[in-house]
Amino acid sequence: MGRITLNKVTKSFGETQVIPPLDLTIEDGEFTVFVGPSGCGKSTLLRLIAGLEDITSGQIDIDGVDATAVPPAKRGLAMVFQSYALYPHMSVRKNIAFPLRMAKMDQAEIDRRVDNAASVLNLADYIDRRPGQLSGGQRQRVAIGRAIVREPAAFLFDEPLSNLDAALRVGMRLEISELHKRLETTMIYVTHDQVEAMTMADKIVVLRAGFIEQVGSPLELYKSPRNLFVAGFIGSPKMNFVEGAEAAKYDAHTIGVRPEHIAISATEGVWKGRVGVSEHLGSDTFFHVHDTGLAETITVRADGEVSFRHGDTVFLTPREDVLHRFGADGLRIG
Amino acid sequence: MARAVTTNRKILNTAVAWSIGLLIFFPILWTILTSFKTEAQAINDPPIFLFFDWTLENYAVVQERSNYMKFLWNSVIIAGGSTVLGLIIAVPAAWSMAFVPSRRTKDILLWMLSTKMLPAVGVLYPIYLGFIKLGLLDSRFGLVIVLMLINLPIIVWMLYTYFREIPGEILEAARMDGASLREEILYVLTPMAIPGIASTLLLNFILAWNEAFWTLNLTAVNAAPLTAFIASYSSPEGLFYAKLSAASTMAIAPILILGWFSQKQLVRGLTFGAVK
Numbered sequence: 173m174g175r176i177t178l179n180k181v182t183k184s185f186g187e188t189q190v191i192p193p194l195d196l197t198i199e200d201g202e203f204t205v206f207v208g209p210s211g212c213g214k215s216t217l218l219r220l221i222a223g224l225e226d227i228t229s230g231q232i233d234i235d236g237v238d239a240t241a242v243p244p245a246k247r248g249l250a251m252v253f254q255s256y257a258l259y260p261h262m263s264v265r266k267n268i269a270f271p272l273r274m275a276k277m278d279q280a281e282i283d284r285r286v287d288n289a290a291s292v293l294n295l296a297d298y299i300d301r302r303p304g305q306l307s308g309g310q311r312q313r314v315a316i317g318r319a320i321v322r323e324p325a326a327f328l329f330d331e332p333l334s335n336l337d338a339a340l341r342v343g344m345r346l347e348i349s350e351l352h353k354r355l356e357t358t359m360i361y362v363t364h365d366q367v368e369a370m371t372m373a374d375k376i377v378v379l380r381a382g383f384i385e386q387v388g389s390p391l392e393l394y395k396s397p398r399n400l401f402v403a404g405f406i407g408s409p410k411m412n413f414v415e416g417a418e419a420a421k422y423d424a425h426t427i428g429v430r431p432e433h434i435a436i437s438a439t440e441g442v443w444k445g446r447v448g449v450s451e452h453l454g455s456d457t458f459f460h461v462h463d464t465g466l467a468e469t470i471t472v473r474a475d476g477e478v479s480f481r482h483g484d485t486v487f488l489t490p491r492e493d494v495l496h497r498f499g500a501d502g503l504r505i506g
Numbered sequence: 507m508a509r510a511v512t513t514n515r516k517i518l519n520t521a522v523a524w525s526i527g528l529l530i531f532f533p534i535l536w537t538i539l540t541s542f543k544t545e546a547q548a549i550n551d552p553p554i555f556l557f558f559d560w561t562l563e564n565y566a567v568v569q570e571r572s573n574y575m576k577f578l579w580n581s582v583i584i585a586g587g588s589t590v591l592g593l594i595i596a597v598p599a600a601w602s603m604a605f606v607p608s609r610r611t612k613d614i615l616l617w618m619l620s621t622k623m624l625p626a627v628g629v630l631y632p633i634y635l636g637f638i639k640l641g642l643l644d645s646r647f648g649l650v651i652v653l654m655l656i657n658l659p660i661i662v663w664m665l666y667t668y669f670r671e672i673p674g675e676i677l678e679a680a681r682m683d684g685a686s687l688r689e690e691i692l693y694v695l696t697p698m699a700i701p702g703i704a705s706t707l708l709l710n711f712i713l714a715w716n717e718a719f720w721t722l723n724l725t726a727v728n729a730a731p732l733t734a735f736i737a738s739y740s741s742p743e744g745l746f747y748a749k750l751s752a753a754s755t756m757a758i759a760p761i762l763i764l765g766w767f768s769q770k771q772l773v774r775g776l777t778f779g780a781v782k
Contacts, residue, residue, distance in 0.1 A: 224678050245684045257679035261697045270693075271683035318683065 173235045174326035174358030175200045176221060181230035183216055183382075190216050191382040193230065198326075198360060198375075200235075203352050206362045207369040207405070208379035214362045215330055217379070221360065222328050223247050234325060245274075250319035251328040254335060256311045258303040258318075264290075265299045268317045275322070289317040293347075309340045316351070326358035333368065345371060366406055370394070378402050395494075400502040403428050409458055409473065411496070414466045424497035424505055431458065431473035433491040438480070441487025445470060447480045461486060534758070541565070541751035548747040564752035572735065574756055581731035581760075583646050584721070585714035588653035589707055592661045595654075597703075600665035601695075605674065615666065618659040626656070626719050637724060646729045649721060653714045661710055668702025669695075708768050715761050732757035 176198040183191040190213050198204045206214040219225040221232060223244035231240050239247055250271070258267050268289055272282045290296045293313040303311055312332060319327055329348070333341045349372050352359050363369055369376050370390045378385040378393065378401070386398040390406075397403035403411050411428045419427045435441065436459060445464035450457055459472045459480060472488060480486055497505040539556070540548050547558045568574070603611050633652065634643075642648030672695065680694040696703075718733040725734055736757050739750040 222682060224681065244678075244681045245686065249682065251679065251682040253675045253679060255673060255675050257673065257675040259676065259680075259694055259698075270680075270685075274684035274686075274689060318679075322684075 173200055174198075174324075175233075175235055176326060176358065176360070177233040178221070179231040179233070181220060181232060182228045183213075183220055183225065184228045189228075189382070191220070191228075194382070194384060196377065196384065196387070198358060201356045201358055203349075203359045203361065203372060203374045204377060205369040205373035205375070206360065206377050206379055207364065207366055208385075209405075210364055211381075212379040213382040214364075214379050216382075218328055218330055218360060218362045222249055222251050248322075248325040249328055250322050250324035250326075251330065252312075252315045252319050252332045254331040256303070256315045256335075258311060258314055260303055263300050263302055264295060264306070264314050264317075267303065267314055268295075268321055271318060271322045285321045286317075289321045292320075293317050308336050309344065312336065312344060313347075316348070320351070320355070324357070326360060329359065329361040331362055331364070333363075334365075348372065367408060370406070376406075378405060396504065397428075397496065398504055400426065400428070400498055403496055403498070403504075409471045412467060412470050414470075416466075418466055419497075422495065422497055425500040426498040426502075428496035428498065429490040430494070431471040433494045434470070434472045435489040435491070436461075436472045436474050436478065436480070437487045437489070438484070439487065441489040443470070443488040443490075445486060445488060447482060447484045447486055450480065450482070452476070459486070461488065464488070537751045537754050540748055541755045543748050545746055545748045548751070549745075564748045565756070568739070568749055568752050568756065572738065574735065577730060577732045577735035577757075578760065580646060580729055581715055581733075581757075584649045584653060584729070584731050585711050587646070587650035588657065588714045589661075589710045591650060592654045592658050592710060593665075593703070593707060596658060596661040596665050596706075600662050600669055603662075603666050604669035604672075605677065615663065618662060622659050630723060634723065643724060644726045644728050644730075649724060649729055649731075652720050652724065653717055656717070656720065657710050657713055660713070661706055664706040664709070665699075665702065668699055668706070671702075672698050704768070708765070712761055712765065 178194055178196040180193045180195060181191060182189065182193050194217075206217060208214050216225065220227050223239070223242060227240060231238055233239060234242075234247060234249075259270065262270065265286055268286045269282050272285060277285075286299075287296075290299050293316060295310070295313055295317060298306060298310060298314075303314065306314065312335075315332070332348075333344050336344060345368060348359075348361075352372075361368075361372060373390055375387065376390055376393055377387050380401055386393060386402045393402060393406045397406060397411075400413065404413070407430055409431045411430050412434070413426050413428050415426050419425060443464050443466060445461040448460040448462045448469065450459050453476065455476045457474050457476055457478055459474060461470045461472060462468070464470050470488060499505050541564055542560045542562070543554070543558050544561055544563070547554055603615065637643045637648055640648075642651075676698070677690055677694060680690045685693065715731075716733070718737070721731050721733045722737055725731070736750070736754050739746065739753045
C-alpha cells in the first residue's frame with residue numbers, strides 16, 4: 173500500500189518560502205512524475221515526502237497515517253538518488269542487503285531477496301564487485317535493487333537518469349516502467365525532462381516556483397494545458413504562441429499551436445513565411461519558419477520526406493480543431 | 507625533437523626532486539652517521555662523511571647513563587594519550603560541523619585555527635602556574651591534556667575536511683534504508699572515513715611525539731619524554747656530538763619506523779568511486 177497525501181504542506185528555508193501551501197494526493201500504485209524547470213521545488217517536495225527535510229507546516233499522510241514527524245527510516249519509503257549514493261566500501265551484495273540488515277531480517281531471507289533482485293536486474297555477474305568497479309548504468313541498477321528488496325510502500329526517484337548517457341537513459345526508462353508494471357507499487361519520480369515525464373507517468377504534476385501548475389495524465393496535459401506555462405513546457409518541440417490580431421480572430425489573447433498541428437506547403441496556406449533552419453531527424457523534419465509577422469519563429473513538424481531549403485517561401489496552415497486559446501491572464505479559454 | 511625535450515625535462519625534474527629530498531633528509535642522515543663516530547671524529551674538520559671507525563660505543567654510553575625505556579614509555583603515553591583523547595573530542599565536533607553546519611561554522615573553524623597562531627610561550631606563564639596549583643607539573647596526565655588542547659584545532663580541521671569529502675547523499679541513503687543514527691555512523695560513515703581518521707591519528711601522534719616546548723617546560727624527571735632525553739645530552743658538560751646524535755637517533759627511530767609502515771596504509775583506499 174502506498175497512498176500519500178500532502179495537506180497544506182509548506183517549506184521555507186529561512187525567510188524564503190520554496191513551497192507555498194500545497195495539496196496533493198498520490199494514489200496507491202500510481203506512477204507520479206514531478207516535472208518542472210530547475211529550481212521549481214520538485215526535488216524539495218520529494219525530500220519532504222522522504223522525510224529528509226522537515227516540513228515547515230502542514231501534514232503528510234502515508235496510507236492514512238500522519239507521517240509528518242516520522243523519521244525517514246520509519247516511513248517505509250525507498251529512494252533512488254541522482255548520484256546513486258551507493259556505499260563505496262560494500263560489495264553489490266552488501267549494498268542491496270543493507271536495508272534488510274537494518275530491518276534485522278534473518279540471513280536466509282536476506283540472501284533469497286538479494287539473489288532475486290540481482291537476477292531481476294541482471295546484476296548476478298557483478299554481485300561481489302564494489303560500486304567503483306561498475307559502470308553508471310550498473311550502479312543505477314544496484315541503487316534500484318537496494319530500493320526494491322525492502323518492498324517499500326512507495327519508491328522515490330530523484331532524477332535517477334540524469335547522470336547516464338542518452339542511449340542508456342532510454343533503456344533505463346523502459347526498465348523502470350516495466351518494474352512499475354510488475355510491482356504495481358507507488359512511484360514518485362522527479363525529473364526536469366518532459367520526455368521522461370510523458371513516457372513514464374500515470375500522473376504528471378507540473379511545478380513552477382513551488383506552485384502546482386497542473387496535475388493530470390500525460391495526454392490531458394498535452395491536449396488541454398491549463399495555462400501558457402504548461403502548454404510551453406509539455407510537448408517537444410515547444411508549442412508556438414501567437415499574440416495580437418491573429419489571436420483576436422479566435423477571441424483569445426494568445427493562441428497556441430503545436431508544431432505537429434501545422435501543415436506546411438510551398439503553394440497555399442493561411443500564414444506565409446521563410447524557412448530558416450531545418451532539423452532533419454530522419455523520421456521527422458523540424459522547420460523553423462521566420463518572417464511570418466506572427467512570432468519570431470514558428471516551428472513546424474513535418475514528415476521526414478518533406479524538404480525545403482533555407483530561404484524558401486512557405487505557407488502554413490494551423491489545424492483549428494486542436495488550437496489552444498489563452499486569455500490575457502495566461503489561462504486557458506474553453 | 508619534442509620527445510627529447512620532454513625526456514630531458516623529466517630527468518631535470520627527477521634530479522630537482524631528489525636534491526630537495528636529500529637536502530631535507532641530510533640532517534637526519536648526518537645525525538645517524540655521527541652517532542656511529544668517536545667524539546674526536548664527530549668534531550673533525552674537515553668533516554668525515556663515511557670513512558671513519560664505526561663504533562657502537564656512544565649507544566652503550568647513552569644506555570648506561572640514562573633509562574631510555576622510561577623516556578620512550580613516557581613519549582608513547584603522552585603522544586598516544588593526547589591523540590586518542592583529541593580524536594574522541596574532535597570526531598563529534600567535526601561531524602556536526604561537516605554535516606549539520608550553521609551560519610557560524612566557518613567562523614568557529616577559523617577561530618579555532620587562530621589559536622595556533624599564538625606563540626606558545628605567550629601562554630606558558632598562566633599554564634605553568636595553573637599546573638603548579640593543580641599539582642600537574644611533571645605528570646604525564648598534565649602533558650596529555652596540554653598536548654591534546656594544542657593539537658585539537660588541527661585534528662578538528664583535518665577530520666572536518668575528510669568528512670566534507672563524504673557525500674551527504676550516501677548518509678541520506680542510509681537513513682532511507684532504515685539505519686538509525688548509530689547504525690549510520692557505525693556502518694556507513696566510519697568505514698568511509700577510516701583513511702581520514704587514520705591519517706589524522708598518525709599526523710597528530712607525530713606532532714605530539716616531536717613536541718618539545720611544552721614537554722621541556724612542564725616536565726622534570728617523572729614524565730619526561732624522549733624530547734627531554736635528547737635535551738639532556740645537549741650541553742651541561744660541554745658538547746658531546748656523537749653521544750647527542752646517538753640519543754637523537756634513538757629518540758626518532760620509533761616514529762621513523764611507524765611513519766614508514768603506515769604510509770602504505772594511508773595511501774590505500776583514499777579514493778572510492780561510488781558517487782560521480
